[in-house]
Amino acid sequence: MDTSVICPxxxxxxxxxxxxxxxxxxxxxxxxxxRFSQLTEVIGISGRLLSERLKNLEVQGLVSRTVYPETPVRIEYxxxxxxxxxxxxxxxIQSWSQEWIEAPPETK
Known part of the structure; x- marks a missing residue:
């Protein structure tokens, strides 16, 4: 029997x-x-969860964090x-979703 193995x-x-x-x-x-606040506002995610996800993406090498020594301090991702x-x-994924995923009903 042929068993497929998913690549790690x-x-x-x-x-x-x-x-x-x-x-x-x-x-x-x-x-x-x-900036952190932009991401929070646009995505609609809690600050705690966004911080957790950004840290994980930094660890994975996908995102970099830059701190600008200004007053107030400015941090960009x-x-x-x-x-x-x-x-x-x-x-x-965007193209596929446009073709195959039905738009959610509008909320009032």
Whole structure:
């Protein structure tokens, strides 16, 4: 009997991207560096959870954090080259969703 084996690298990649909000964070950062408050507002995620996801993406080498020594301190997050390399993947998911996913009903 032929048993397919999932590639461990593929499994790791899917594990990273499948964490709740991670895909949206990466998608939002594809447009360029953003401050924490911008990400919170646009994505609609709690600060605690956003902080957790950004730290994880930093550990994975997908996001970099830059602290500007200003008053008040300004911190920006942006995709690294590794993170930016996900653009074609995110574009394909966007295209697929436009074709195959029904738009959610509008809320009043």
């Amino acid at each position: 690298r593929f499994e790791s990649a899917i594990s990273i991207l499948s964490q709740r909000w991670t895909g949206l964070i990466i998608y939002q950062l594809l447009s360029g560096p953003q 942006e995709l690294t080259e590794k993170g930016k390399s996900l653009k074609p993947v995110m574009d394909e």
